[in-house]
Amino acid sequence: MASSMLSLGSTSLLPREINKDKLKLGPSGSNPFLRTKSLSRVTMSVSVKPSRFEGITMAPPDPILGVSEAFKADTNELKLNLGVGAYRTEELQPYVLNVVKKAENLMLERGDNKEYLPIEGLAAFNKATAELLFGAGHPVIKEQKVATIQGLSGTGSLRLAAALIERYFPGAKVLISAPTWGNHKNIFNDAKVPWSEYRYYDPKTIGLDFEGMIQDIKEAPEGSFILLHGCAHNPTGIDPTPEQWVKIADVIQEKNHIPFFDVAYQGFASGSLDEDAASVRLFAERGMEFFVAQSYSKNLGLYAERIGAINVVCSSADAATRVKSQLKRIARPMYSNPPVHGARIVANVVGDATMFGEWKAEMEMMAGRIKTVRQRLYDSLVSKDKSGKDWSFILKQIGMFSFTGLNKAQQSDNMTNKWHVYMTKDGRISLAGLSMAKCEYLADAIIDSYHNVS
Numbered sequence: 001m002a003s004s005m006l007s008l009g010s011t012s013l014l015p016r017e018i019n020k021d022k023l024k025l026g027p028s029g030s031n032p033f034l035r036t037k038s039l040s041r042v043t044m045s046v047s048v049k050p051s052r053f054e055g056i057t058m059a060p061p062d063p064i065l066g067v068s069e070a071f072k073a074d075t076n077e078l079k080l081n082l083g084v085g086a087y088r089t090e091e092l093q094p095y096v097l098n099v100v101k102k103a104e105n106l107m108l109e110r111g112d113n114k115e116y117l118p119i120e121g122l123a124a125f126n127k128a129t130a131e132l133l134f135g136a137g138h139p140v141i142k143e144q145k146v147a148t149i150q151g152l153s154g155t156g157s158l159r160l161a162a163a164l165i166e167r168y169f170p171g172a173k174v175l176i177s178a179p180t181w182g183n184h185k186n187i188f189n190d191a192k193v194p195w196s197e198y199r200y201y202d203p204k205t206i207g208l209d210f211e212g213m214i215q216d217i218k219e220a221p222e223g224s225f226i227l228l229h230g231c232a233h234n235p236t237g238i239d240p241t242p243e244q245w246v247k248i249a250d251v252i253q254e255k256n257h258i259p260f261f262d263v264a265y266q267g268f269a270s271g272s273l274d275e276d277a278a279s280v281r282l283f284a285e286r287g288m289e290f291f292v293a294q295s296y297s298k299n300l301g302l303y304a305e306r307i308g309a310i311n312v313v314c315s316s317a318d319a320a321t322r323v324k325s326q327l328k329r330i331a332r333p334m335y336s337n338p339p340v341h342g343a344r345i346v347a348n349v350v351g352d353a354t355m356f357g358e359w360k361a362e363m364e365m366m367a368g369r370i371k372t373v374r375q376r377l378y379d380s381l382v383s384k385d386k387s388g389k390d391w392s393f394i395l396k397q398i399g400m401f402s403f404t405g406l407n408k409a410q411q412s413d414n415m416t417n418k419w420h421v422y423m424t425k426d427g428r429i430s431l432a433g434l435s436m437a438k439c440e441y442l443a444d445a446i447i448d449s450y451h452n453v454s
């Protein structure tokens with residue numbers, strides 16, 4: 001039986017709950033209680049049952065959220081957290097949108113209750129979210145071909161779709177881009193959905209490997225799910241051009257694949273909700289059946305509210321009704337019904353012309369600030385780096401992230417250990433966590449890590 005030693009300065013401090021029968025006797029066999037009056041220190045051992053959880057090993061830290069934990073522990077004042085994709089102000093503080101505060105005040109004024117939502121979520125939210133995605137009045141909405149249910153933000157919505165795939169398309173494979181947002185693999189692994197990768201990033205050009213992507217999608221078994229980032233690809237920041245999207249849709253249609261969009265940055269990439277939904281709308285116009293997971297973490301700054309949706313576009317209203325019923329069936333034993341707070345914020349903002357306008361202005365402001373720091377970082381790199389290296393790939397990338405090309409572990413370690421810049425190991429930095437004032441410092445760190453660490 002396992003035992004632990006307990007050393008006490010005085011017997012009077014012995015905890016009452018310690019069972020005296022379980023105290024091991026000293027070497028002489030005498031009970032320490034009986035001979036402690038004259039001793040200043042008593043050593044004894046207490047038996048402890050082995051844990052039933054001995055077989056559970058320590059999980060590794062999450063590659064993205066673990067970066068924030070390491071950042072918090074760093075006491076250097078120069079430190080910079082470019083790991084997690086969360087918007088910061090120029091002062092590097094979290095930002096709650098004014099329009100969100102306004103929508104929350106409205107909820108208080110109205111005295112909204114906290115009753116359970118139905119399994120599918122708030123009806124006004126589901127209507128608003130589908131309209132934002134496809135455009136109000138789009139035929140797929142008018143003809144009721146979209147099954148929409150509220151999800152626990154982007155992650156939870158992806159997870160619902162993964163469960164639907166596992167249940168109704170057994171053995172079907174999901175193709176994900178190489179690289180992709182780290183949680184995609186976890187989501188499909190946990191849902192027991194097989195996945196493989198299609199080529200996406202070309203390290204030579206720090207751009208899109210379009211030929212490789214098309215070839216891999218073509219060669220996937222017919223009827224595969226093709227996971228596509230609707231805009232602002234995470235982690236690379238590299239999106240297909242509108243012409244390339246057309247070719248991607250062509251090959252997916254030819255092979256009878258099912259597109260599966262992950263839209264986590266609508267309005268946050270370009271500053272325009274419509275522009276960032278162009279890829280999704282292209283597929284809708286072709287009358288294809290497909291999935292779209294949505295998130296309001298970034299574009300409304302509702303990270304902790306866990307608000308998003310899964311939409312399944314079907315070829316008939318009847319199919320959409322059936323799909324929706326099964327999505328609800330999947331959600332019920334997982335979390336019963338979703339939270340109301342974020343759903344009401346989205347519904348209030350989208351449902352009021354003034355607030356909708358204010359949201360768009362704030363989104364443009366956030367997207368604009370990211371574009372400005374992107375430019376400043378590029379300018380700083382070009383002016384400081386005398387090697388002639390072409391840094392223009394930074395300007396070609398879009399959205400919150402930049403893939404720096406610092407893809408060797410030693411390089412990102414140098415960024416963190418020497419420069420106190422926290423980022424993911426794949427070389428991704430979140431420009432949303434960068435201020436104008438820190439661009440030059442970051443450029444120095446990148447140049448040093450790029451040229452001096454191999």
Ligand SMILES: Cc1ncc(COP(=O)(O)O)c(C=O)c1O
Nearest residue numbers: 153154155181234262264295297
């Ligand atoms: C590509 C992508 N999909 C989905 C998400 C989901 O985020 P959340 O669950 O916070 O909405 C993220 C967040 O970083 C993302 O980058």
